[in-house]
Amino acid sequence: MYDIEALYEARSLDHAIALLEEHPDARIIAGGSDILIQIREGRLAGAKLVSIQKLDELRGISRSEDGAIRIGALTSFSHIAQNPLIQAHLGVLVQAVSSIGGPQIRNIGTIGGNTCNGVSSADSAATLMALDALMEYRGPQGRRVLPIQAHYVGAGKTALAHAELLTAISIPKESYHACYGCYLKYAMRNALDIATLGCSVNLRLSQDKQRLERVRIGFGVAGPVPIRAPHAEAALKGKALSEETLREAGTAVLLDVQPRSSWRASRELRLQLVEELTKRALRCSIRHAGGIL
Numbered sequence: 001m002y003d004i005e006a007l008y009e010a011r012s013l014d015h016a017i018a019l020l021e022e023h024p025d026a027r028i029i030a031g032g033s034d035i036l037i038q039i040r041e042g043r044l045a046g047a048k049l050v051s052i053q054k055l056d057e058l059r060g061i062s063r064s065e066d067g068a069i070r071i072g073a074l075t076s077f078s079h080i081a082q083n084p085l086i087q088a089h090l091g092v093l094v095q096a097v098s099s100i101g102g103p104q105i106r107n108i109g110t111i112g113g114n115t116c117n118g119v120s121s122a123d124s125a126a127t128l129m130a131l132d133a134l135m136e137y138r139g140p141q142g143r144r145v146l147p148i149q150a151h152y153v154g155a156g157k158t159a160l161a162h163a164e165l166l167t168a169i170s171i172p173k174e175s176y177h178a179c180y181g182c183y184l185k186y187a188m189r190n191a192l193d194i195a196t197l198g199c200s201v202n203l204r205l206s207q208d209k210q211r212l213e214r215v216r217i218g219f220g221v222a223g224p225v226p227i228r229a230p231h232a233e234a235a236l237k238g239k240a241l242s243e244e245t246l247r248e249a250g251t252a253v254l255l256d257v258q259p260r261s262s263w264r265a266s267r268e269l270r271l272q273l274v275e276e277l278t279k280r281a282l283r284c285s286i287r288h289a290g291g292i293l
């Protein structure tokens, strides 16, 4: 049984914003795979909900005039993984969302819910970080767009203001054109498990495929929120493809992370995972890009 005080069904984006303004203590429900669990566990017992489920305007994937790939916040993981545009240009995102839960969760869970819960372990987040994703909000004051790093403001907290919704996530062309990536998730089980650590790499090689031209590295559970690895990214820029370069990356990346101990894993194990997954994800991305190590 779910202890829900009221459920308001939004008929349009503007209606959703109006409902949230009218009921300041109400929470948004999209797929419900996070929020219903919190209600059942009692953490959000007696909640008021504004459902955005029927807002088809928030669903789907398209390419903007500037080449950016735009994913509606209500798009499910299954739709993302099966979309031809995503398959053609963002294989790393297919890999990331396909690692989430099981088929049922991927059918109902949305990319908006995965990034608006503010959770560091959210599997899409490390990859969206590495892709320099842009978060599109709509609220009573209109539309605003934030880089994903500004979206996460603290453990479980996002920059969304009251009555504001995430409407879409955009991946700029610069992040996928001639870029290749790899997402590696370390979990205690192979399926239906939350990441102990997640590492996503997105890189572009030089034209002769001998050097790293541009590298982005995103992590989940290596800090209170999903993070990027600026030291390691700077250290890798222009470097020749070699096992030595990968070892350097594994060391540099330790300056960028702040993992904690939890019941899943100690800080020490997470640091070891950061180093190892970085090297593996780089190796895998370089191979996808046609580079030779």
Ligand SMILES: Cc1cc2nc3c(=O)[nH]c(=O)nc-3n(C[C@H](O)[C@H](O)[C@H](O)COP(=O)(O)OP(=O)(O)OC[C@H]3O[C@@H](n4cnc5c(N)ncnc54)[C@H](O)[C@@H]3O)c2cc1C
Residues within 6 Å of the ligand: 027, 028, 029, 030, 031, 032, 033, 034, 035, 036, 037, 073, 074, 099, 100, 101, 102, 105, 108, 109, 110, 111, 112, 113, 114, 115, 116, 117, 121, 122, 123, 124, 160, 164, 165, 166, 167, 192, 193, 194, 195
């Ligand atoms: C069995 C199980 C396994 C799971 N496995 C994984 C896993 O492996 N990896 C993983 O990352 N997650 C996992 N999850 C968590 C969950 O499925 C995902 O986080 C999912 O993406 C949540 O999306 P949703 O649409 O169901 O969100 P909801 O539960 O509807 O919402 C989640 C939060 O986001 C807010 N929200 C949703 N949409 C918007 C929006 N457009 N604008 C503003 N706020 C919004 C809600 O108010 C709520 O606070 C699992 C969950 C279950 C139950």
